[in-house]
Amino acid sequence: MTGPRQQDSKFRERVKSMKRLTSLVAALLIMSLFLAACSGGATPETPPTGLEEGPKKDTIVERAVADQQTFDPFGTADINDQRIHYQIFDSLMRQEPDGSLVPALCTDYKFNETGDEITFTIREGVKFHNGDVMTADDVVFSLNTAIASGFTSKVTSTMDRAEKVDDKTVKLILKYPFAPILGCLVSSSCAIVPQKVYEADKDAFGRNPVGAGPYMLKEVKPGEKIVLEAFSDYYRGEAPIKNLVVRIIVDDAAALMALESGELDLMQPSQAYTDRDAIINNPNLVYYEAEQACTFLVAFNNVKGVFTDKRLREAVARAIDREELILGAVNGMATPVEAGLVPITPQYPHGFKGLEYDLEKAKQLVIDAGYPNGLDVTMRVIAAANYTKPAEVLQAQLKKIGINVKIEPMERGTWFDVAYAGGDYEMTFYAHAISVNDADFCSYPFLHSSEADGKGNNYMGIKNAELDECLEKARTSQDEAERKAYYLRACEIIRDESLFVPCYTGRRTMAAVKELKGVQADPWMRYYKYNYSW
Amino acid sequence: MTEQATVNPSNPVKKRSQLKAIWFRYRKNKLAMFGLALFLSLVLVAASSGLFLDYDTQVIEQRMRERLQPPSSEHWFGTDQYGRDVFARVVWGTRISLFVGVFTVTIALTVGTLFGALAGYYGGTVDNVLMRIMDIFLAMPGTILAVAIVGALGPGLVNVLLAMAIARIPQFARIVRSAIISIRGQEFIEAAKACGTRDGRIIMRHILPNAIGPIVVQVTLHMATTILGVAGLSFIGLGIEAPTPEWGSMLSEAKEWMRYHPYLMVFPGVAIILSVLSLNLIGDGLRDALDPRMKN
Numbered sequence: 001m002t003g004p005r006q007q008d009s010k011f012r013e014r015v016k017s018m019k020r021l022t023s024l025v026a027a028l029l030i031m032s033l034f035l036a037a038c039s040g041g042a043t044p045e046t047p048p049t050g051l052e053e054g055p056k057k058d059t060i061v062e063r064a065v066a067d068q069q070t071f072d073p074f075g076t077a078d079i080n081d082q083r084i085h086y087q088i089f090d091s092l093m094r095q096e097p098d099g100s101l102v103p104a105l106c107t108d109y110k111f112n113e114t115g116d117e118i119t120f121t122i123r124e125g126v127k128f129h130n131g132d133v134m135t136a137d138d139v140v141f142s143l144n145t146a147i148a149s150g151f152t153s154k155v156t157s158t159m160d161r162a163e164k165v166d167d168k169t170v171k172l173i174l175k176y177p178f179a180p181i182l183g184c185l186v187s188s189s190c191a192i193v194p195q196k197v198y199e200a201d202k203d204a205f206g207r208n209p210v211g212a213g214p215y216m217l218k219e220v221k222p223g224e225k226i227v228l229e230a231f232s233d234y235y236r237g238e239a240p241i242k243n244l245v246v247r248i249i250v251d252d253a254a255a256l257m258a259l260e261s262g263e264l265d266l267m268q269p270s271q272a273y274t275d276r277d278a279i280i281n282n283p284n285l286v287y288y289e290a291e292q293a294c295t296f297l298v299a300f301n302n303v304k305g306v307f308t309d310k311r312l313r314e315a316v317a318r319a320i321d322r323e324e325l326i327l328g329a330v331n332g333m334a335t336p337v338e339a340g341l342v343p344i345t346p347q348y349p350h351g352f353k354g355l356e357y358d359l360e361k362a363k364q365l366v367i368d369a370g371y372p373n374g375l376d377v378t379m380r381v382i383a384a385a386n387y388t389k390p391a392e393v394l395q396a397q398l399k400k401i402g403i404n405v406k407i408e409p410m411e412r413g414t415w416f417d418v419a420y421a422g423g424d425y426e427m428t429f430y431a432h433a434i435s436v437n438d439a440d441f442c443s444y445p446f447l448h449s450s451e452a453d454g455k456g457n458n459y460m461g462i463k464n465a466e467l468d469e470c471l472e473k474a475r476t477s478q479d480e481a482e483r484k485a486y487y488l489r490a491c492e493i494i495r496d497e498s499l500f501v502p503c504y505t506g507r508r509t510m511a512a513v514k515e516l517k518g519v520q521a522d523p524w525m526r527y528y529k530y531n532y533s534w
Numbered sequence: 535m536t537e538q539a540t541v542n543p544s545n546p547v548k549k550r551s552q553l554k555a556i557w558f559r560y561r562k563n564k565l566a567m568f569g570l571a572l573f574l575s576l577v578l579v580a581a582s583s584g585l586f587l588d589y590d591t592q593v594i595e596q597r598m599r600e601r602l603q604p605p606s607s608e609h610w611f612g613t614d615q616y617g618r619d620v621f622a623r624v625v626w627g628t629r630i631s632l633f634v635g636v637f638t639v640t641i642a643l644t645v646g647t648l649f650g651a652l653a654g655y656y657g658g659t660v661d662n663v664l665m666r667i668m669d670i671f672l673a674m675p676g677t678i679l680a681v682a683i684v685g686a687l688g689p690g691l692v693n694v695l696l697a698m699a700i701a702r703i704p705q706f707a708r709i710v711r712s713a714i715i716s717i718r719g720q721e722f723i724e725a726a727k728a729c730g731t732r733d734g735r736i737i738m739r740h741i742l743p744n745a746i747g748p749i750v751v752q753v754t755l756h757m758a759t760t761i762l763g764v765a766g767l768s769f770i771g772l773g774i775e776a777p778t779p780e781w782g783s784m785l786s787e788a789k790e791w792m793r794y795h796p797y798l799m800v801f802p803g804v805a806i807i808l809s810v811l812s813l814n815l816i817g818d819g820l821r822d823a824l825d826p827r828m829k830n
Binding site for chain 1: 590594595596598599615616681688771775776777789790791792793794827
C-alpha cells in the first residue's frame with residue numbers, strides 16, 4: 001500500500017518542476033523585454049573580433065533570407081537566388097554602378113541593320129572556375145539553354161537562337177528587333193556556363209556551379225550559410241574582397257541585431273521598413289535607398305476559382321485603400337501605383353488613375369456576383385513580412401465588402417511550386433519585379449497568353465486577346481511614343497478588366513557597416529560584390 | 535486506507551463535509567486564494583468581453599491612421615501596427631486562451647481518463663496495449679507533437695485544439711491509471727464486485743471519485759501549460775490565424791516593434807503570465823488541500 005504515497009511524491013516533484021519551468025519562462029519574458037527596451041538607444045559595442053571567418057579585411061558577411069534553391073542560373077526565376085548567381089556567373093554584358101551597360105564576356109557587339117541580330121566577339125582567355133577556357137560553343141550553348149528554359153523567359157522570350165559564327169564570334173538572333181535586348185543579356189538568366197560541365201549533370205551543376213564570375217562557390221550549409229571565395233583567375237583580376245559569407249537569417253530582427261553587433265557587414269533591411277530609423281541613426285551603419293524595380297499587387301487566379309468572375313475582381317479593386325495598405329504593410333515607405341506597370345520604367349503612364357475606391361459599389365458587385373452573404377477565399381502568400389503584412393491589411397479591407405480572406409503563408413520555395421508554377425491558388429499578393437528597365441519586362445512575361453499554363457511567368461493565367469496584341473505591338477515597335485501608347489492601352493485593359501490590382505512600389509534598401517565601400521542600393525538587386533572593398 | 539473510505543461519495547453527508555474540509559484547507563493558503571481570485575476575474579473578463587466589445591469593429595477593424603499610438607486614456611494599452619486597440623485585443627484574447635485551455639483539457643481529460651481507467655481497471659493485455667500506445671505519444675515532447683499535428687492538418691483553431699489535446703491525453707491516462715491501480719484492490723471495490731455491480735459503475739461511482747484529487751490538480755496545471763503551448767504555437771505562426779487576437783500571435787506581431795514600441799509586447803505577455811500563474815497557484819493550492827496528510 002505504498003503505492004499512493006510514492007505516486008504522490010512523484011507527483012509533487014512534477015508539480016514543482018512545472019512551477020519552476022513556468023517561473024523561468026516568465027522571468028525570460030520579462031528579461032527580454034527589459035533588454036529590448038534598453039538596447040534601443042545604446043550604441044553597439046565595438047564588433048567582437050575573432051568571431052568572423054578569417055581576417056576581417058578580406059571577408060564580407062552578408063545575409064540571405066532563405067536557403068538557395070539552386071545555383072543553376074537557368075533553373076530559377078527567384079531574385080533571391082539570382083543575387084548569388086551574379087557573384088558566380090558573368091554574362092555577355094554587365095551593368096556598371098552608374099547604370100551604363102558595358103561588354104563583359106564579349107569585347108564587342110554589333111547589331112545588324114534591321115536590329116534583329118547581334119554579333120558578339122567573345123572575350124579571349126576567359127577562364128571558368130574549373131580552369132577551362134571559355135569558347136564560342138559555351139556561349140552558344142548557354143544562350144540556347146537559357147532560351148529553352150521556362151524560368152528565364154522573362155529575359156529570353158525575345159531571343160530566337162544563338163549561333164556560332166567562328167571560334168571568336170557568336171550571333172544572337174532575335175524574333176524581332178527589341179531595343180532593351182542588351183539589358184536582358186546582363187541578367188544572370190543569360191549567364192555563360194561551361195557546356196561540358198552543365199551538360200554532364202544539370203542537377204549536380206545546380207549544387208556545384210561553375211561559372212566565369214568573380215567568386216566561386218566554396219561551401220553550402222543549408223539553413224546556415226553559403227561561402228564563396230574569390231576566383232584568382234577572374235579575367236578582370238581577383239576581387240578585392242576574398243571571402244563572401246552569406247548567412248541565412250530568416251528573422252529580420254535577428255538579422256538587424258547581427259548587423260549592429262558586427263556579425264554582419266551588409267544586409268537588406270526588413271522590407272517592412274520598421275528598422276529604418278534605427279539604422280539611419282546608428283553611427284556605425286550606412287543606410288542606402290533606391291527605388292524598387294517592382295510593383296506589389298493583388299493577383300487573382302484568372303483560370304479557375306471564384307475570381308474568374310470579373311465582378312469579384314473589380315470588387316476587390318474598388319475595396320483597396322492604397323494609402324492604408326502602404327501604412328500597414330511597409331510603414332508608409334512606398335508610393336501608390338495605379339497602373340499595372342513598374343513606375344521606374346520609361347513607358348509608365350504617370351498620372352494614370354485606377355478604379356476609384358468605392359465600398360458601396362464593391363459590396364454591390366459581390367452581391368451581383370451571387371454572394372449576398374459574402375464568400376470565403378484563401379490567399380496564399382510567401383511567408384515573409386513583405387507579403388504577409390499587406391495580406392493582413394487586405395484581409396481587413398476586403399472583410400468590409402463581405403470577402404472573408406483566409407491567409408495561408410507558405411515557405412518561399414513551396415509558394416513558387418504550388419502557386420506560381422502550379423497555379424493552385426485563388427488570390428495572392430506578389431510583386432512583379434523587372435530585371436531590365438523597360439515596361440516589356442513587367443507586362444509581357446506576366447500577362448501574355450503565350451506565357452500562361454505553366455509555360456512561363458503568367459501565373460495568373462491571363463488570356464486577353466486585345467492585351468496580347470498591345471503587348472506584342474509594344475514589344476516590336478521601334479517608336480517610343482507608339483510603345484507608350486500601347487502600354488497605356490494595356491494599363492487600361494488591366495484596369496477595366498481588373499486582371500490584377502497594382503498596389504504600390506517600395507524602396508530597395510541596403511544597410512552596411514560604414515567602412516565597406518562600393519555599396520549601393522540597387523533597384524535591380526544585382527549587388528556585384530566585385531565592386532566592394534574595405 | 536480509512537482515508538479513502540471516508541472520501542466515499544456514496545455517503546452524501548460525509549461528502550459535503552469532505553468538500554468543506556478541502557475548501558477550509560484551501561482557503562488558508564493565501565497564494566492559492568490569490569490565484570483563484572485572479573483566475574475568476576479572468577473568467578469574468580472573458581465572459582463579459584462580448585458585452586462591451588464588438589469583435590468586428592473594435593477587435594479586428596484596422597484604423598491605419600491611428601497606428602502605433604502609446605497607451606493613452608483613449609487606448610489604454612495603445613494601438614498596434616494596424617491601428618487596432620491593444621486593450622480590446624488582449625481582453626478578447628482572454629476568451630480565446632481560456633476557451634482553448636478549457637476545451638483542450640476537457641478532451642484530453644475525457645479520452646485520457648477513459649484510456650487510463652480501462653488500462654488500470656482491467657490490467658493485463660488491455661493495460662499493455664493501451665499504455666504502450668500512450669508511451670508512443672509520451673515519447674515525443676508535447677510541443678513537437680503538437681507542431682507535427684498542426685503541420686499536417688494546417689493551422690486554425692480546431693486543429694490547434696486537437697493537436698494540444700492529443701498531446702495531453704497520455705499524461706491524463708497515466709495519472710488516472712496509476713490512481714486506479716492503487717484503488718482497485720481495496721476492500722470496498724471487492725465489496726462492490728461481490729454485490730454484482732457492473733464494471734462501468736464501479737469505475738465511475740467508486741474508483742474515479744477517489745482518484746479525483748490528482749486529476750483535478752493535473753487539470754489546472756495542464757490548462758496552464760496549454761495556454762502557454764497555444765501561445766507558443768501561434769507565436770511561430772502555427773496557431774490561431776490572423777486576425778484573431780491570440781496572445782501568442784500578438785506577441786509575434788509585436789516582436790518586430792519590440793525595440794520601438796515595447797508596450798505592444800508587454801500587455802499580451804503580462805496576460806499570458808497572469809493566466810498561467812493563476813492556474814499554477816490554484817493547482818498548488820488544490821494539491822495541498824487535497825493531500826490527506828495535510829489534514830488538520
